[in-house]
Amino acid sequence: RTSPMQLERKRRGASLFYSILDDLIKFVSIVLCEGFASPRARMSCGHVVTPMSLTKWCKHLMEKVRGQFVCGQSGCDAVWTYEEVCKMALLTPEERKYFEETMAQNAAARNPNSKFCPGCMSPVTRGSSLNLYVHCKVCSAKTGRTFAFCWQCLREWKGKQPRSDRCENDDCHNSALKTLRECPEIQIQTEDGAKGCPSVRACPTCGSLIQHTGIGCENVSCPRCHMEFCFSCLKSTNECDAAMFCSGIAPRQKSIPVWHTESY
Structure with missing residues (x-):
């Protein structure tokens, strides 16, 4: 019967144990972690972790859109480098890809x-x-x-x-411009009936790409800068509403707006 340790090792594609030949890793002990024995080692700040606990904590930080890997121990504000996290968490290639893509997304959001x-x-x-x-x-x-x-x-x-x-x-x-140029059309209801509209738009304020399914309201809110605008004419919701009716479907965008954050 396959043990939990063997299943986890197979999932990661590598040993869960730190290399005993690595002089830079300071071993502490072996503990029971989520059903099987797991090694503990000391981070640069002095606190100890297991590969799984470190991976889970750092994923938690990424989900909170944190820009740094900060120690989770109370009273410790030490920052770990990405290289240290990769080494001590024994990240798989898939996990590294997830971390790096999420880090890039978080950096762009901030x-x-x-x-x-x-x-x-x-x-x-x-x-x-x-x-x-x-x-x-x-x-x-x-x-x-x-x-x-x-x-x-x-x-x-x-x-x-x-x-x-x-x-x-x-x-x-520019992958964003390529998406704007090649995205399929959706049907948007206008005063003259349903018309084709690009399914992806760049937010007129910050340039973030937003996709519309064609179902629901034309007015959308950008999750990045919170700008509310009309997906059809690309004017602000207030400007579009003030005109009593939408001025029509704006053509495909050929440039990405730059967000001047100092104005907000």
Whole structure:
């Protein structure tokens, strides 16, 4: 009969135990965690964790849209690096992908001008919205050479800079603009009857992509900036309502609005 430990090891595709050859890991003890024995090791702040408890805690932080991995022990405000979390939680490739995608989404929600460097996963703020070239000081210090990445495709920069359209990496393109250009149409009820409308719009205030199913009200609220606007004409709900009737279906958007957060 397959034991809980074997099932968990099979799910992760790797051993749940820390490598005994890793001199940087400080072992503490073996405890019973969710039905099976699990090793405990000491984090950089001094508090001990198991791989599963650390993974669950860090997922909790991500769900709360936290920007850092903070120790969960009372009175401890230590911040763990992503590299430390990966190592001590024994994250699987699938879990790493989840963490990195969620971290990027959380960073965008907090600051539209900040993304995680693909080299070190540190948050980096773009200097200009007109330049896709982004210099990472952390990676440059580690490697001893200038490291920069593309804001658009999130790969190491190739080609000359500054550029606002794309870098020289293959298939570097603005995925948001591609979605706006190629999304299917839905039927929106207008004064003249049902008409086709792009199923995805960029919020007129912050640029977040919002999808409409064609069912329900035309007026939508952006979950990021809370702007309320008409999905058909792209005017604010107040402006559209003040006109007594919608002015019609705006054409497909060809640019992404930039959110000037200092105005809010």
